Amino acid sequence: MYDIENARQRDGDAAEDRSDRVDEIINRPRLGYGESDPIVGDDYSQYPEQPDDLTTPDARQFVTELFSSPLVTSIDDAIEETTPVANNRIIHREWREAFLKVVELFGDERPEDSGERDQNDDDSRLTELTDDYPDDMVTPSNALVVSNLYAEHGLSTEEIAEVFSDDGRNVKPDEIRATLRNAGLIQANESGDAESSHKLGGTSISAHDSGNTGVNINSEAVARDPSISVERDE
Structure with missing residues (x-):
């Protein structure tokens, strides 16, 4: 379950206490100059x-x-x-x-031109981090998925943009911030881009002038998210 207060305090940065598995996935070497840490050497x-x-x-x-x-x-x-x-x-x-x-x-042995790699090396980082979600939900604008990457897995907004860009898309950190801002996990900046209604995959959080917050939960949307649990007071 999300630690919402911790996520809000991070303001887009990575979580310091995220799991070793997430670190391994994010920092795994990837083929291509500048795509990750170099395959050979340190720089x-x-x-x-x-x-x-x-x-x-x-x-x-x-x-x-x-x-x-x-x-x-x-x-x-x-x-x-x-x-x-x-x-x-x-x-x-x-x-x-x-x-x-x-x-x-x-006399070095030439790499085989088979084009075949170990499946684990070829797996998308995004696929590994979102394998609980249907493919059609995994988009940079889906608040459920992006919130899970940020609040549950501890990725930064820059890292989320990078993993969404692994398949050739050009996703910007500002797009991720906007999604998280709409979900209430990042505070709106002072430029007046705050929104009166924050939506988390069909769950709306409406702020009123009185300071009270009303929450309407779309049970169908929540049911599709494996990372959300709802506790009810007796």
Whole structure:
């Protein structure tokens, strides 16, 4: 069950006491330059800057570690991880030629071009974090799902935007903040964007001038959310 007060006090930051499982999912290495922590070494600044850099003796350890990663199943994967401009056809061809030359020079085993990865490596972070919800509910504007990621799993608004963007969408943290603000889990800022009615997947919370808050619960919407329980006073 959500710790609503704690969630409100975080104001969009990640929870300090979230589970190790969530940390592992969020910080898991992902293929692609700058997509996560680097697959090789501690910093992308240590990566070769030019294709010709791959053929130096100092680069052999980099290539060996890169090819041994379960995320790298082809030369194309290696290029995608090594350079931020892998989509440029000319640059892509230069890196491919350099990697093939490395294989010839150093005798390194070339990654299999099977395109097959371990299923756990390919799983979307969003899928793992929202597997209790129907696919059609998992959207950045669904307050039930976003509230669960924020209040239950302890993700920050930036992290939620990132996991929603894993499948190619370009979700901004401000979109997530707006959803959480409408759910009453983030305070409205001073620019006047407060709303009189906050909706949590069909549950409306209406604030009145008197300071009293009326809550109307859509039982059908709540029933679809596995993370919400309702306690009734006798």
